[in-house]
Amino acid sequence: MTTSTSSGTSGSRSSESGSTGSGTITEDAGFDQDTAAPRRLPDGHADAAVAVRPEAFDPPSRTAAPPLPGADAARDADAVRDGEATRGSDAPGDGSGSGGRTGGGSGQGMTGRSSAGDAVGSRPGPLALAARSWRQLTSMRTALLLLFLLALAAVPGSLLPQRNINPLRVEQYLTDHPTLGPLLDRFSGFGVFGAPWFAAIYLLLFISLIGCLSSRIRWHARALFTAPPKAPARPGRLPGGSAWTSPLPPAEATALARGVLRGRRFRASVPPADARRPDGSPDTSVAAEKGYLRETGNLLFHVALVGLLAAIGFGSWFGYQGTTLVVTGDGFANTLVSYDQFSGGKLVNTAKLKPFSLTLDQFKASYQPNGEPSDFRADVSYADDLNAPTHKATIRVNHPLVLDNAKIYLIGHGYAPHFILRDAKGRIVWQSNVACTPRDGMFTSTCTVKIPDTGLAPVGARREPQQLAFSGVFTPTTQLDPTRGYVSIFPAATAPGLTIAGFVGNLHLDEGVPQNVYTVDTADMKQIAMTGPAGANRTAQVLAPDNSKQRTLTGLPGGLSLEVDSVAEFATFQVKSDPTKREALLFAALIVVGLVASLRVRRRRIWVRARPVPGGGSVVEIGGLSRSHGDGFAAELASLTSQVREATAAGPDGDADPGSAAAAAADGTTASTTSETATHDAQAGKPKAGEREH
Numbered sequence: 249m250t251t252s253t254s255s256g257t258s259g260s261r262s263s264e265s266g267s268t269g270s271g272t273i274t275e276d277a278g279f280d281q282d283t284a285a286p287r288r289l290p291d292g293h294a295d296a297a298v299a300v301r302p303e304a305f306d307p308p309s310r311t312a313a314p315p316l317p318g319a320d321a322a323r324d325a326d327a328v329r330d331g332e333a334t335r336g337s338d339a340p341g342d343g344s345g346s347g348g349r350t351g352g353g354s355g356q357g358m359t360g361r362s363s364a365g366d367a368v369g370s371r372p373g374p375l376a377l378a379a380r381s382w383r384q385l386t387s388m389r390t391a392l393l394l395l396f397l398l399a400l401a402a403v404p405g406s407l408l409p410q411r412n413i414n415p416l417r418v419e420q421y422l423t424d425h426p427t428l429g430p431l432l433d434r435f436s437g438f439g440v441f442g443a444p445w446f447a448a449i450y451l452l453l454f455i456s457l458i459g460c461l462s463s464r465i466r467w468h469a470r471a472l473f474t475a476p477p478k479a480p481a482r483p484g485r486l487p488g489g490s491a492w493t494s495p496l497p498p499a500e501a502t503a504l505a506r507g508v509l510r511g512r513r514f515r516a517s518v519p520p521a522d523a524r525r526p527d528g529s530p531d532t533s534v535a536a537e538k539g540y541l542r543e544t545g546n547l548l549f550h551v552a553l554v555g556l557l558a559a560i561g562f563g564s565w566f567g568y569q570g571t572t573l574v575v576t577g578d579g580f581a582n583t584l585v586s587y588d589q590f591s592g593g594k595l596v597n598t599a600k601l602k603p604f605s606l607t608l609d610q611f612k613a614s615y616q617p618n619g620e621p622s623d624f625r626a627d628v629s630y631a632d633d634l635n636a637p638t639h640k641a642t643i644r645v646n647h648p649l650v651l652d653n654a655k656i657y658l659i660g661h662g663y664a665p666h667f668i669l670r671d672a673k674g675r676i677v678w679q680s681n682v683a684c685t686p687r688d689g690m691f692t693s694t695c696t697v698k699i700p701d702t703g704l705a706p707v708g709a710r711r712e713p714q715q716l717a718f719s720g721v722f723t724p725t726t727q728l729d730p731t732r733g734y735v736s737i738f739p740a741a742t743a744p745g746l747t748i749a750g751f752v753g754n755l756h757l758d759e760g761v762p763q764n765v766y767t768v769d770t771a772d773m774k775q776i777a778m779t780g781p782a783g784a785n786r787t788a789q790v791l792a793p794d795n796s797k798q799r800t801l802t803g804l805p806g807g808l809s810l811e812v813d814s815v816a817e818f819a820t821f822q823v824k825s826d827p828t829k830r831e832a833l834l835f836a837a838l839i840v841v842g843l844v845a846s847l848r849v850r851r852r853r854i855w856v857r858a859r860p861v862p863g864g865g866s867v868v869e870i871g872g873l874s875r876s877h878g879d880g881f882a883a884e885l886a887s888l889t890s891q892v893r894e895a896t897a898a899g900p901d902g903d904a905d906p907g908s909a910a911a912a913a914a915d916g917t918t919a920s921t922t923s924e925t926a927t928h929d930a931q932a933g934k935p936k937a938g939e940r941e942h
Contacts (some may be wrong), residue, residue, distance in 0.1 A: 386459030412591035479533035479855035489871030498532035498858035545845025552838035568592035579607030582942035649681035672807030720748030779803035
């Protein structure tokens, strides 16, 4: 037998010499492209070296032209075998069929990829460049690369302090790193998530994912509404396939097989009643497919990922967060001036924040004997709108108060001693609770008191104001350590103490220059001597707020005195508004659902073909292919084969050897087979030498 290669199509085999026509068919790894039909030798039989092509179930690549419906691998194979000069069919075929590959008598085959390449090449230079750039940007490889870059770009945002979260730490970092700090600041290292380069990666990832998904969704939708690929001529020769004889006519056998497949939830289709094979015989076959949910889950995963990124992006534009420190008995309203720190999205109107208010009624903290915290709770009263009734609530760590799109979190607490400044006549000049900053687990805290309006007369030619400042260390449970001085041995305020020093001079609070409220700039101030529990004219005193005889300082300039009469607790709240949090949660759940579907579902195809035999009855062949899970599919195919055999009334006495049954089902492939003979048992029928079987 002689074969020749068509000059126009690489990797193709022409029909047998001497046969009618010169049709060609492109081959790939033992199967016809896209439909996974078995590869045909020039005599029309399946190649013995059959390999499974996993790509047969994959959607077309981004660079290839979308597959065209109407091409059928089984018909192509029959066309080659019977010597048809052209390839293709008007019969419905697989949505991912071989319509993108054509062949003719001249062998001038062309794939969808080359067609797209010629189309691009025929465009003007700028348009061709734009088309190539668009294909490259919307490829899955580029999307994965951009996703990796986005994760990499977010790393500095977690390692470096960010201005919108903690501007004081940023300033401290710049002070500690005078060379590296300004360089990082120049490249938005302290505002990573608002940097132009981060936004560029984010935007490109959006475009890439959306462009990639749009094509894949179209192809998948087309596959959902397209019949599975027709059965190959010899499905029994696929791996795990089998054949047997049945007393039923071919049409009835395939109808029963279709019922079995549909009962196993396969999407099964049969050719129309008047469908004919190229040799004119009726086309009695069943094509079934299952596992479309795999690609659906894959697409759902990526669509949900885009939705999640979009929800996060819109949330950053329309959301805001702020922190505020509230002393027991005080409160705050949701206005910009109430926050100690505030950061909002670019589209947030700070004049139209939701008008809710909150008052801290009581803060309670409980501790274990070793000082470890066991519970924190803030009992609050709140009104969720203007003139709305007041409600009670308790806020705990990780249990926020929810008000529409805003959540109020408890993120910290501490102590705020109450200071009273009196003049020489005992009148109150100033009073306030001053929050102290905790610096260890026993809540040893640093306290800074600044009093700009003391009533003292300005001094000097420049009329420098005389303001007071006090810096001290607060200890909730005070104990004297021989080496460290007064320390705290327990975080609860069972024996509060305050070690304090005083300064007088110009604090520069009226010059409009921002200052850290937790530190004192003593450049234009001098330390003062005070009288208190430690004695007279001492630069440092130790006060006991719970003892009325040991909580007052005297001897201050102008006859002023300072008293610490009580200790209150404060709580730090964070208000966070994220208007797209529900959407983000929904898309996150869809990501999990899509991922599970894409990993657990497998795509597989089953084909059944029945052929009449002389004397009545038919030869039934069944075979299939799976994208993955070969062992599981082999068991499923064996189970389906048993059910179809039983449905077609083929028992042990009626079974034929699969090899001989497949041979009995084989057509005479070309006119040159007249010298060949075939042996069939009586049940399958025995054609004469040179007789074509249909």
